[in-house]
Amino acid sequence: MSISQVPAANGRRRSALWGGRAQEITMLLPALALIAIFLLLPFLSSFRIALTNERLIPRPVPPRFVGLGNFQQILTDHDFWRALWNVVRFTLMVLPVQCGFALAIALLLNQKLPFRNFFRGLFFLPAITSMVVVCVIWATLFQYPTGPFNQIVGFLSFGLVQPIDWLGDPSWSMPAIVLLSAWQAYGFQMIVYLAGLQGISESLYEAAELDGANRWQRFWHVTMPSLRQTHIFVLIITTIQAFKLFTQVNILTQGGPRGTTDTLVHYMFTAGFVDQRLGLASAVAILLFFIVLIVSLVQRFVVRDRQ
């Protein structure tokens, strides 16, 4: 390319650039339209509905504008705060269990094992099994008093520990849901961790070994820091998922016993689909959105890169 050609090329380049931009926008339009129609509009209309006493099924009494009445009702409802507290409890329990388990299995599957890919598929199986199916199977495992889990507890304690009513005892109901949820969903986190582990350069381990680091030190000083970004991603995704806990509760306990497993989404579902109060349910949805948003932002802030 010679110097004399530059201006012309520049002019052409600018128009080409603009043409490219226009083309990009055109290409984006279908996707943007879909997002607008299926995400943005429903989201905005739920704001509108949240300010009325609209019903799931249209009725002879026309819906009224109730202002912030729905929000007031929710925020003064003891059950809502209990549901929020339950979700927080669930998240605090499920995060370490699920992510720890996922990381442990990922480390295991990152070794040079025979049939490595077979095992990877095997350990990923629960994640691609429908949660409904998993719940039905675990309901049998949890069965009181003669289910497999209670048999195991009885066997290990030589019959000293009485059978536990896993899903019917207020102090055991949430831990039981945590166990089942972690087992069903760890596959996703496991895959993410596996990808993260693959990304760690082998030379780091070699260098550490030369410095005389043992296995534990290598894990602690090489693996863990290298996985930092992965940890952050997994933490935030898992938290968001945990806040949306619904299926397990809906199938196994319906929020019971005594509301110990009632969650925000279950509370919203009951208000909207069972009680048919669409306005109230929309208000819960909006609150849920902001709660999850705030929690995610706080997490981002806490684990931000300080460099």
Next chain:
Amino acid sequence: MKMQLGNRLLTVLRATTILGVGLAGLSAAEAASLKLMFQGDPYEVKIITETAKKFEVANPGTTVELINTPHDAYNEKVGAAVSAGALPDIMELDAPFLANYVWSGFLQPIAPYIDKALLDDMTASNISQGTYPVDKQLYATALVDSTVALYGSRKQLTELGIRIPTSVDDAWTKEEFLGALDKLAAAGVKWPIDLFRAYGTKTEWITYAYEPILVSMGCDVIDRTSWKATGTLDGATCVEAAKLLQGLVQKGWVVPQSAGGNQFYAEGRPAGLAWGGHWFYAEAKAQMGDDVVVMPLPKFGEKSASPNGTWIYAITKTASDPALAGKFLSFMLQDPEYRAAYAEHAGFPGIKSFAAASPLYAPGGAMAVAFEQASKSAVPRPPHPAYPTITLAFQQAMNNIFDGADAQEELSKAAKKIDADIEDNEGYAPFGQAN
């Protein structure tokens, strides 16, 4: 280039429009179609499908389109269909929801479209479950009805010297009932009674099976004249009833929710008595044979009370041809094979001639006592448009009470929820006005 493309598009459009109009004209002239939305057990789906085929053969040019909807999501589906303006011509519905649907304007009276003989053949309980209390018109009908009875083991009860009542009139009193549970517990029975908590709160079970206990003791989930729950559901009588049931749970006498619904006939018979729907008889009989004895529900107070109501068929207001819809319903409910399928599954008769042909429910039959309840003690659940809210609030409260929550507190909360909903709908006029 552009023009040409536009023209070509227009031509194509024109052609398709003409074609479409032509097709629509054809189909309107050629066939009447009936849409039917329903839910049911596999045998019901099978027999309804077969009956619809027979009806098509008997009425050339008519097609019946069946929309099978899952039981647990039925009301949500109705809501979706209403919102989309796509209600079927005939829809099945759970009896206590009738008032809500009629009040909302989805249904029309069916008497003009159903065979007179069939209408006259309905049992009183079946008529009551299909009647809208405001205009006293019949909006729905069905072949069957339902009830709940008390099941026991003849051998076990005789051994323990517990009296076995044989009719609604000599049902156990509250004291006798509690005494029987006491004896069973003393004899080392693991759980003296199964109240079928395993059904959970996603079904109608709690309101359906336990409301009669309140009614028998002299209160109710809602006052049926003033349509207020406060002062009734949270009154002393209802609290006492709730505490009575809670006491049974706290003594460890009731099969817990997570133990399943088969403890009455499971190996070793962990549960002594079963407070079960009429459908439970077939299950228990298959496992225990003639040892199963069917008893009326106990009389807790002044009067006997038992549940009724099941899934019934209504014609929607938007039905394209209500006469044809009525013709199909008359055909189905009188079809011998349709009846045989229900008889085989111990269907609880809602039609007198069907009852006469069901040896199980006839005098001397094993379920005769259960059938006697339909005419002597059946109490429909409150026929009020607020029913979806009533049942939700009551079930949540009862479930919490079973799990140990304070009865007064829970029932007060439920009563407030119900009244708030009624207020929110401006009293569901014309309900609540002196009628």
